[in-house]
Amino acid sequence: MTHKIAILGASGYTGAELIRLIATHPEMEIVALGANSKAGMEMAEVFPHLRHLSLPKLVKIDQIDFDQVDLCFCALPHATSQAVIKELPKTLKIVDLSADFRLRDPEEYARWYGGQHQALECQNEAIYGLTEFYRDDIKSARLVAGTGCNAATGQYALRPLIQAGVIDLDEIIIDLKTGVSGAGRSLKENLLHAELSEGAHAYAVGGTHRHLAEFDQEFSAIAGRPVKVQFTPHLLPANRGIVATIYVKGDPAEVHQTLAGAYADETFLEVLPLGQTPSTRHIRGSNFCHIGVTGDRIEGRAIVITALDNLTKGSSGQALQNANLMLGCDEDTGLMLAPVFP
Structure with a gap:
């Protein structure tokens, strides 16, 4: 059976990544591509690397006949996404890649995103679309909310440790570095080559990054009490990839054993041998996530390092998995x- 697929926001990075992945999918056919700002253009004009594919022309979203679509990927900005999705047919299956449906509490959404849902x-x-932990619910869902790419990276390292009670919940530090494609394709002065290259910098310092809302929501639900982590992201002069170095209080061997056991049967989550650490260059362009654990010189401390591709496992690959x-x-x-590689 061939499932008919629409992609809204097809002119952005995550939209293009969805097309790249679906091109190899034997059971999916892309029948509609929505991109209001580039409506009327061929995909080869917008993304020349996809010119070998036979794809429908980009159209405005209101021109798509959703009665002919089995599943829609929505790769639009937050706030825009909710406005579009609430008007789509109630029988249509939807995977949303924005932040609009990640937070269960509407007051938390308003606090972090600056407007009422x-x-x-x-x-x-x-x-919530973290596949490995919500798999059974996702199977029967009509609407799945993809996670934040940074949020996914931290959760793969920490969820099993919180669940197993092997780390101190009040001693968690996430130091994360991310590639520039996570900021989207819109023109921004701080993302110009001359502004970004040959340097790296922290941003959203002091607990202001919106993905913290997902950490708060998910970690607190697992623990059964409030859990707040320290989280500082950094922007790297690289196109793709996230690497998070996470400092926890716990026995390194127990931390490693817990993660290895939790992910032993997971296709896309690879826990490295104790003492080995991952790199973004080893997961580039893939749906794999590598996790490494090592000890610290301070007794009773462990360092967990997680690497994934923000456009694939952190977004479009996760969306296709769902x-x-x-x-x-x-x-x-x-x-x-x-x-x-390389």
Whole structure:
């Protein structure tokens, strides 16, 4: 069976990444590409690296006949996404890549995103899209909310440790570095080559990054009490990839054993031998996430390092993984591409 797919926001980085992945999917066909700002253009004009594919022309979202679509990926900015999704057919399966449906509490959404949620009826049915932990709910979901890429990176390192009670919940520091594509394709002065290259800098310092809301929500739910982590992201002069160095109070061998056991049967989550650490260059362009654990010179301290590609496992690859579950496909279909190296 071939499932008919629409992608909204197809002219952005995550939209292009979805097309790249779906091109290898034997059970999906892209029948509509929405991109209001570039409507009327061919995808080859917007992304020449996709010119070998036979794709529909970009159109305005209101020109798409959603009655002919089985599943829609929504790769639009937050706030825009909720306005569009609440008008889509109620029978349409949707995977949203924005932040609009990640937070269960509408007051938390308003606090972190600066405005009242405008599609609460959709929010109430949305399932959080961290696939390995919400797999059973995702299978029967109509609307899945993709995670933040930084939030996914930190959660893969920490969720099993919090669940198992092997670390001090009040002693968690996440020091994260991310590639520039995580900021999207819109023109921004601070992302110009002359502004960004040959340097790195911290941003959203002091607990202001919006992905902290996901950490608060998910970690507190696991622990059964409030958990707040320290989190500082840094922008790297690199196109893709996230690497997070996470400092915890716990026995390194126990931390490693807990993660290795939790992910032993997971296709895309690879826990390295104790003492080895991952690199973004080893997961580039793939849906794999590598996790390393090492000890610290201070007794009873462990360092967990996680690496994934923000556009793939952190966003579009995760979205396709979820869509596979929603449509009854094998979960890894279209996602077994090897990382690109060097």
